[in-house]
Amino acid sequence: MTEHKERGTQHAAYADYIDQVWQGTETLLPHLTGTYSGSELVRLRDRVGFFPAFANVAAFDTGDGVVLVDSGDFRTADQLHEAVTGFGAGPLRSVVYTHGHVDHVFGVAPFDQEADEIGGPRPEVIAHEAVPARFDRYIKTADYNSWINRRQFGVPSLEWPTTYRYPDVVYRDRLTVRRGELTFELVHARGETDDHTYVWIPELRTLCTGDLFIWNAPNAGNPQKVQRYPEDWARALRAMQELGAELLLPGHGVPVVGSDRVHQALDDTARLLESLCEQTRELMNAGHRLDAVIHGVKAPEDLLAKPYLHPAYDEPEFVVRNLWRLWGGWYDQNPAHLKPAPEADVAAEFARAAGGASALALR
Structure with missing residues (x-):
């Protein structure tokens, strides 16, 4: 009885917190720093557990074991294993990678180790068919990724991993997975990555977006990373909007609760990307050079003011540059x-x- 009451208190506190984040009266800092990441999952619904961290993990009680959407990074792997074990929904059956970024794919190892120790089957890992190619590229460019991520995240000791848990099952466009009493509809969408998957669980009216929604302006222009796809991203947001989800579980940041809020969050994010794409294309078609396009495109200020669209991780200007690279190549038309x-x-x-040199330094 006491344990059940503590869980209820935990959920109520987190529910209050995510409402405050939505209203803009609280920041994401408590979520990102692990304030709500304990040894138990936060129960958002009867069958839905949530592991809030820098990179979130969603857990589903299928009635025949657990399915995870994403698995977090190596720093939280043991903590996740403990929380899922305490979920009381049986063994881990499957893990869906929403994409191959390292903060989403490094929590499977403790589950594999446990299965090996007891002589049971390892959990099945499912991902888009481009994920293995990403892992291959990461291995070949490990030194480069070490340097750029040390700089980006301010961690001088960071060493990029060279060992990955590859998926057991891959798909191309769509895949429907039935586990116990739940259905997991996997849909491929290019956005922040070319290997992205969003997951729809119709019985629970729950949508797992991965990094297609991250409580920041879409990370579609990171200057140190490979090509990203803002227009495809907007189409994916529109497709997700049509599902009528009542609960949105993002790759980063807090859940969005309630169909009206989910609809608004997806719509606003799509409108921001659509505006950047339309303005960029119009200026490119008019023959302007990159310099004029960068300074001519204006992101809608009302959208950037939304708590979930602050440009804290990416800049609209960088998205414009990425669109130029996608549609026009690397040459900026300056001879x-x-x-x-x-x-x-x-x-x-x-x-x-x-x-x-001294005169230049003074100037």
């Missing part, structure tokens, strides 16, 4: 940038023209 001199030579020439 001086087509075959430039080495930067050191240009810098030396600037210094000479300014009257020497």
Whole structure:
């Protein structure tokens, strides 16, 4: 009785918190730093558990074991294992990767180890068919990824992983998975990545978006990462909007509860991306160079003011650059940038023209 009461108190506290985040009176910091990540999952519904962390994990009680959507990163793997074990829904049957980013795919190891120790089957991992190619690329570019992620996240000791849990089952466009009493409809969509999956559980009216919704302006223009797909992303948001979900579980940030809020969050995010795409295409078609396009596209301020669309992780300007790269290639239409001199030579020439390095430094 006491344990049940504590769980109810935990859920009520988290429910109050996510409402405050939606209203804009609280930040994501408590969520991202693990304030609500204990040894138990937060029960959002009878069959729905949620592991709130930097990268979230959703757990579903199918009546015949557990299905996870994503598995978090290596830092929370043991904690996730403990929480899922305490979920009281039986063994872990399946894990769906929404995409291959390392903060979503490194929580399976403790479950595999447990299965090996007892001689049972490992959980089945399901993902889009492009995920293995991503892992292959990560292995080949591990040193590069170490450098850029040390810089991006401010972690000088970061070492990019070279060992991955590859999926057991891959799909191309759509895949329906039936586990126990629940149906998991997997749909491929390009957005932040080319290997993305969103998951719809119709019996629970629950949508797992992965990183197609992250409580920030869409991360569609990260300057250090491979090509991203803002227009496809907007189409995916529109498709998810049509599902009529009552609960949205994002890859990052807090759940969105209630059909009206889910509809609004998806609609606003789609409108932001659609606006950036339409403005960029119009200026490109008018013959403007990249410089004019970057400074000519204006993101709707009313959308950027939404608590879930603050440009805290990406910038609309970067999305415009990524659209130019997608639609027009890397050349910015400035001939001086087509075959430039080495930067050191240009810098030396600037210094000479300014009257020497000291004069340039003073300027």
